[in-house]
Amino acid sequence: MKVSELGEFGLIDLLAKIANISPANQTASRQQLIIGIGDDAAAWHGDASTQLATVDSFIQDIHFSLSTAPWSELGWKALAASLSDIAAMGGIPRYALASLALPDYTEVDDVTALYKGMIELAQQSGVAIIGGDTSSAPLVAITVTILGNTGSRDKHILTRSAAKPGEKIAVTGELGAAAAGLETLNKQLQFDPEATACLKNAYLHPYPRISEGQLLVDQGVKTAIDISDGLISDLKHICKSSQVGARIEVDRVPIQPAVKANFGDKCLELALSGGEDYELLFTGNDKVIGEVKTAVSCPITIIGEIVDDKLGAIALVDSKGNPLNLVKEGWEHFITR
Amino acid sequence: MKVSELGEFGLIDLLAKIANISPANQTASRQQLIIGIGDDAAAWHGDASTQLATVDSFIQDIHFSLSTAPWSELGWKALAASLSDIAAMGGIPRYALASLALPDYTEVDDVTALYKGMIELAQQSGVAIIGGDTSSAPLVAITVTILGNTGSRDKHILTRSAAKPGEKIAVTGELGAAAAGLETLNKQLQFDPEATACLKNAYLHPYPRISEGQLLVDQGVKTAIDISDGLISDLKHICKSSQVGARIEVDRVPIQPAVKANFGDKCLELALSGGEDYELLFTGNDKVIGEVKTAVSCPITIIGEIVDDKLGAIALVDSKGNPLNLVKEGWEHFITR
Numbered sequence: 001m002k003v004s005e006l007g008e009f010g011l012i013d014l015l016a017k018i019a020n021i022s023p024a025n026q027t028a029s030r031q032q033l034i035i036g037i038g039d040d041a042a043a044w045h046g047d048a049s050t051q052l053a054t055v056d057s058f059i060q061d062i063h064f065s066l067s068t069a070p071w072s073e074l075g076w077k078a079l080a081a082s083l084s085d086i087a088a089m090g091g092i093p094r095y096a097l098a099s100l101a102l103p104d105y106t107e108v109d110d111v112t113a114l115y116k117g118m119i120e121l122a123q124q125s126g127v128a129i130i131g132g133d134t135s136s137a138p139l140v141a142i143t144v145t146i147l148g149n150t151g152s153r154d155k156h157i158l159t160r161s162a163a164k165p166g167e168k169i170a171v172t173g174e175l176g177a178a179a180a181g182l183e184t185l186n187k188q189l190q191f192d193p194e195a196t197a198c199l200k201n202a203y204l205h206p207y208p209r210i211s212e213g214q215l216l217v218d219q220g221v222k223t224a225i226d227i228s229d230g231l232i233s234d235l236k237h238i239c240k241s242s243q244v245g246a247r248i249e250v251d252r253v254p255i256q257p258a259v260k261a262n263f264g265d266k267c268l269e270l271a272l273s274g275g276e277d278y279e280l281l282f283t284g285n286d287k288v289i290g291e292v293k294t295a296v297s298c299p300i301t302i303i304g305e306i307v308d309d310k311l312g313a314i315a316l317v318d319s320k321g322n323p324l325n326l327v328k329e330g331w332e333h334f335i336t337r
Numbered sequence: 338m339k340v341s342e343l344g345e346f347g348l349i350d351l352l353a354k355i356a357n358i359s360p361a362n363q364t365a366s367r368q369q370l371i372i373g374i375g376d377d378a379a380a381w382h383g384d385a386s387t388q389l390a391t392v393d394s395f396i397q398d399i400h401f402s403l404s405t406a407p408w409s410e411l412g413w414k415a416l417a418a419s420l421s422d423i424a425a426m427g428g429i430p431r432y433a434l435a436s437l438a439l440p441d442y443t444e445v446d447d448v449t450a451l452y453k454g455m456i457e458l459a460q461q462s463g464v465a466i467i468g469g470d471t472s473s474a475p476l477v478a479i480t481v482t483i484l485g486n487t488g489s490r491d492k493h494i495l496t497r498s499a500a501k502p503g504e505k506i507a508v509t510g511e512l513g514a515a516a517a518g519l520e521t522l523n524k525q526l527q528f529d530p531e532a533t534a535c536l537k538n539a540y541l542h543p544y545p546r547i548s549e550g551q552l553l554v555d556q557g558v559k560t561a562i563d564i565s566d567g568l569i570s571d572l573k574h575i576c577k578s579s580q581v582g583a584r585i586e587v588d589r590v591p592i593q594p595a596v597k598a599n600f601g602d603k604c605l606e607l608a609l610s611g612g613e614d615y616e617l618l619f620t621g622n623d624k625v626i627g628e629v630k631t632a633v634s635c636p637i638t639i640i641g642e643i644v645d646d647k648l649g650a651i652a653l654v655d656s657k658g659n660p661l662n663l664v665k666e667g668w669e670h671f672i673t674r
Contacts, residue, residue: 041422046387048382059472099394141394332345
């Protein structure tokens with residue numbers, strides 16, 4: 001059945017039913033939620049902690065292609081990208097609103113798969129889907145709004161603007177696998193089955209570092225961003241907001257092993273500029289970063305340091321301190337580099 | 338200059354600058370706002386009142402056409418549609434996030450005009466624009482998220498699900514002008530200049546009934562919805578959610594005078610099914626509606642009553658009680674009626 005046969009209101013009823021049987025929604029209903037999907041706005045009981053909100057759009061043939069991304073992964077990933085922004089603030093995601101723009105000929109089963117993919121991650125993240133919007137469009141566009149908070153009034157948030165010269169720059173996990181996964185899908189590359197699956201999964205099924213973001217706050221980190229556009233591109237945002245420069249030792253950048261094994265000379269570019277890894281990039285002194293290493297279960301790697309430079313330049317150096325040039329910084333909308 | 342020349346980050350800087358000099362944003366900054374545009378998420382100090390969130394997408398050639406809607410009106414209207422949902426809950430809108438999808442060849446001046454149109458209404462509504470997203474797309478799509486609250490813990494909200502048999506059905510303002518305005522623009526109709534301008538303005542520049550929604554709460558109204566899809570279509574949502582039926586005396590429906598004067602027999606259909614008037618449709622007993630009439634400055638008209646009917650049927654009758662049939666109910670996405 002196509003959405004044109006079901007109609008907008010039938011589709012909303014169907015999606016509301018799927019959302020409402022999700023345990024995360026049921027838990028939310030028992031706690032703070034007053035009204036979920038089905039009224040003019042969602043409503044819940046507020047609290048006095050710091051509140052957070054972020055929105056991200058996922059547009060067909062810009063952010064994804066239906067030829068490489070299954071519908072369920074699309075729902076997962078659209079939610080993951082927005083959740084990652086809350087993770088980068090060190091917050092707890094609570095509620096999501098999903099605006100779906102769909103062509104009239106879209107199969108209802110595909111929309112259901114998209115929604116179930118979204119709910120699977122929502123469930124794992126303790127997030128209730130409480131509202132949204134559906135509308136007809138010539139292409140698929142998914143816009144996810146996440147509302148979160150710090151949970152208590154005395155918790156600080158992570159910002160882009162608190163980095164200080166002398167602090168180390170560190171990153172969670174490993175980099176480059178999402179961009180390598182996209183290339184694997186686009187060019188139908190074949191490596192050993194495990195590596196191929198791992199790379200595709202990194203692109204299609206990223207897991208935002210939500211608990212890690214909260215642990216960074218607990219350990220005294222003040223500055224973080226998530227790596228969505230690419231390590232260098234996102235580090236630039238920290239440098240600009242904090243009015244500092246950065247020095248990255250490229251040999252220390254943790255390149256994901258399947259990328260290193262299969263992408264030759266290109267692996268560094270994928271790790272530095274690929275984007276969509278949704279790892280956290282953060283700064284702190286040695287003591288703080290040491291404590292983060294103890295507190296979190298994922299790898300934490302120091303890759304460079306913040307330097308005094310109001311113009312916000314980023315220097316890339318090799319292990320001998322020699323400067324390196326990078327052709328591509330990362331993803332930026334509207335510009336073809 | 339085109340957005341492809343400015344780039345995503347240049348565009349965000351420009352929009353942030355426009356938002357941040359808006360008095361509404363400056364007031365918000367001095368009060369509860371911690372971080373606006375420019376970090377991974379917006380942040381503000383929470384409070385214990387009931388919180389509200391809604392999202393609406395505005396898509397080119399579905400919700401609007403660039404050939405009839407100037408860019409500044411587009412920004413105004415996209416925000417108005419979302420604000421109207423908060424008005425329908427009786428809430429106070431506080432913050433907005435705007436996700437803009439734009440073709441690479443879009444003129445920066447046009448995006449600036451869109452944003453200024455949005456900020457003009459935000460300013461008049463006391464709403465700070467605190468975040469969003471910009472991305473490349475083959476068409477223009479604007480998704481606005483509004484966050485609001487009730488301001489105090491003891492205020493209730495208006496829902497679709499509290500209507501009771503015997504209650505009167507009432508509407509704020511007058512109906513049909515927005516749909517008549519769209520037809521005037523599409524068919525380049527010419528009436529007397531004042532009527533033509535008034536109808537176009539009703540379509541392009543709707544003003545959401547924010548203060549009226551709050552006054553409905555204060556006067557004891559429990560049930561409301563905003564008229565976005567059309568009077569009958571939106572009344573159906575109340576009937577379905579409340580498990581009641583409705584009886585509308587069509588001769589009592591307040592048709593906007595310029596519509597009545599210029600659209601002949603079609604004026605009733607425009608008023609009943611046209612949509613986008615963003616008036617409030619609500620229910621209450623005679624005493625409550627009498628008090629609403631005293632409290633608000635816009636016209637309040639009783640147009641029918643809620644009846645006992647679990648199936649949610651809506652009966653349209655003329656002044657003699659004879660039944661009428663309606664061809665078109667209102668707007669529904671995905672379905673061509």
